[in-house]
Amino acid sequence: MRLLSGICLFAISLHAQVAGLNATTGSKLTPQQRQLNLDSFEKVWTAVRDHHWEKNPGGLDWQAIHTEFRPRIEQADSMDAARTVMRDMLERLHQTHFGIIPSTVYDDVDVAAGEGSPGVDLRVIDTQAIVTHVDSGSPAEKAGVTPGWAIVSVDGKELAPVIQKLQADPAMHELTLERSVLARLSGPVGGKLPVVFSNGANRKVALDLSLTEPRGQAAKFGNLPTQHVWFESKKIENTEYVAFNMFLDLPRIMGNFGDAVNSCLQCSGLIIDLRGNPGGIGGMAMGMAGFLVDKPDQKLGTMYMRDATIKFAVLPRPQVFNGPVAVLMDGSSASTSEIFAGGLKDLGRARIFGTRSAAAALPSIIEKLPNGDGFQYAMANYISDGGKPLEGNGVVPDVEVKLTRQALLDGHDPVVDAALQWIKKQREQK
């Protein structure tokens, strides 16, 4: 079987570009685990040495880093201590997408299908956790929760001090902050969670919310933990609105996206809402762009690896939407979301609304370590078509629009409203 080049395009687009998978747990050590931690340390160090896009990763003397950290891992007497050593070593790179994912994250999420949710999404606005979306039919909706309500406490613990503490950490991404707060609103499916909200009249409402399956369908992609992936599309006036929470569950999400675009080829415009979307399979950005760009030989950006330079090429589909495209972003839009939005912006094919994205766009892969933990590492740098790295810069919106609690309470999404207005103007000008 000669498959030397035939599989090329697919293979090189497989890198997962997803941010925000982190957690910590404790664990006791056996002698075997101690050895497995040493083996894991060596695997992590070697992977960075061999796969980082720079020969001197992060400008560091990587051999010296080994000399410094090896004694520390030998002394590590708990799983947490071992993870700390490896994380400290990786933090020297000062780059995102280098992390250790505790095995318990896999275990927890694999049980669950299991991870119960009351059915709300949130954003931290100023210092408050504000409900931005309530899933249809969810326990939260049945209990009367609406967008704009503030979450005061969960399970008896006030959120404000937690948010303030997290926000005080300069290394804290908006994405990580929101995921951390959202994680407090989860638990076993079938369980109940006491939550105190502040409603539209700023009155406290105490609810005992049931926890049900999260929105979407459970999807597995290689070593990534199981994720619940949802896709939503609807018509707003004569504009197609699509949103999805991750670039995963490739066959379903690509199919849904294609169906939504193809069903609306004559629409006034298309809104793609990537707020809160942490990324996923990098190649999906190229595949989706193919529905929106009719010109041949275009690219979203370029990925630089140590031994190869890969263009994120856009291959036009048989049918392409040629109308105005608005992409909605916020600080929780990361990785593949940024590659997609940044590339379309640079190509002049989309106008970006919302707030600056997470600035975490390095292509990475996740491998299992000998000790059972996951190890995420970036093996490439990525430069958007306009010539700027997304890492550290993010996608800057053309039109900055911030969510406000009041707008949400009034039943408005100011970011969607701004995009609709722009599309309307485009139609009028035409």
Add this chain to the structure above:
Amino acid sequence: MTRKLALLALIGTFTAFADDALPKAETILDHYVEVTGGKAAYAKRKTEISTGTVEFAAQGLKGSITRYAADPDKSYAIMELEGVGKIESGSVNGVSWEKSAMMGPRIKSGEEKTQSMREGVFNSALNWRKMFPTAETNGVETVEGEECYKVTLTPAQGKPETAYYSKKSGLEVKRATVAASPMGEVAVEAIVSGYKEFGGVLQPTKLVQKLAGQELVITIQSVKVNEELPPDRFDPPAEVKALMNKPPAQ
């Protein structure tokens, strides 16, 4: 048994000159045909259906692969990976194409098309002269612990391929080239092993391919030779045909 003896005799002849000057590339390539079954065995083969598994071990991705091929240059392959879906590709009547859940349908062009068409040539080992007008032996290298002749194969159009043939067995051990795609050019190398006989010809059943920081392992489980294939087996999917008929963008 007779065939085994014949093979040993051939290998003996081969190693006899191997210690002296480097053998000519055509000798090495023709020898490969002989040790894998001989011209007559190849010539009897008109169709092939290979099935196996595919794995990106580092990423934890597994799936299946089936490839249909027919004389002289038709091919159709379908790979299915969990969480990724189907990736179909083929070459027929001068058209080389691909269709996947991720990228949709597309028609290959330029160097990528040239490479795909070449990979679609049936009985490629037997037909190496048609595919590579120039072949040259460029030394001896150790690959996977085996001393190998390094042969550079240059096609009429496109990038050369480098093949490595075991001095001892005459079997191909590795092939390397620079693959073209819309995403750019990428160095690719494939280590092949686990030769087994299918329809009178020895074929590798394991292929470990490395490109762009990814390692892919294809394991062939069965090869059916000279099975009758439906006449439309190599027709491109409707979406690819639609693209073929689409007027170019302005």
